[in-house]
Amino acid sequence: MAKTKINFSLAPEIVGNASSGILLGEFNNWDASKGVKLKKAKDGSLTTAITLETGKVYEYRYLLDDGRWVNDGNADAYNFVSDFQIDNCVIEVPAPVKKAPAKKVAAKTSAKKVAVVKGDDLTKIEGVGKKIAELLVADGIDTFEKLGKATQKTLKGILEAAGPRYNIHEPKTWPKQAKLAAAGKMDELKKLQDSLKGGK
The missing domain is CATH 2.60.40.10 (Immunoglobulins)
Known part of the structure; x- marks a missing residue:
């Protein structure tokens, strides 16, 4: 292996x-x-x-x-x-990914630079790991502000759609945490997180 x-x-x-x-x-x-x-x-x-x-x-x-x-x-x-x-x-x-041989391109084309707007680091929310953060971003929730406005129905729907490994998580406090993070109230956020277990 x-x-x-x-x-x-x-x-x-x-x-x-x-x-x-x-x-x-x-x-x-x-x-x-x-x-x-x-x-x-x-x-x-x-x-x-x-x-x-x-x-x-x-x-x-x-x-x-x-x-x-x-x-x-x-x-x-x-x-x-x-x-x-x-x-x-x-x-x-992750399992190793075999790289396909690169195809030769006859003519070079200049690639246009696209400005990428980076969202917030959602893993700062207690209970949100990297994989769950990726699920949220894929559903358009890529900032603390958007997570703060998300409903429980929306969040649970995202987790349930991802399978049994994720639907065991309880997102009840995520919006509250996200609102504090969006407002820059990191001290209040830390106090809240200290009282939580896995975001619950």
Whole structure:
């Protein structure tokens, strides 16, 4: 099986006062003795990199030296584990894509530069991972302002259409979080997120 190197990073605001930690997940059978040690970066984040099989999906979390179990904001999705009342991070390791041979073009044409308007980073919303953010953007919700105006019916419809892995998520607080982010009220947003679990 093909393997690829995956980088994991835990933001400083999640790390808090912790000085170290380990990465645990299905790739090491959640065995603390096999936990992957995290290194502290200059910016206060904790990082590591491991090699995983391509084309597979893994659940994982971080165990910090202050006793906290935490998630990062970079997960492709989050899976709620009802037995423990927690959310696990989910990462999908893409299978390698074979590149088709490039076709020769007889005449070169000058490409016009198109101005790309970049939307907001929706993964700043607690409960929204990279994959869910992509689903929202694909549905035209690419800014905090648009997410703040989205109805629960619209958001649940997007998640349900994406399949069972996503429709387990509860988007109830996403618009409220997005409105705070759109207004630049990051302190209020952080206080709200500290009281949430996976956006709930």
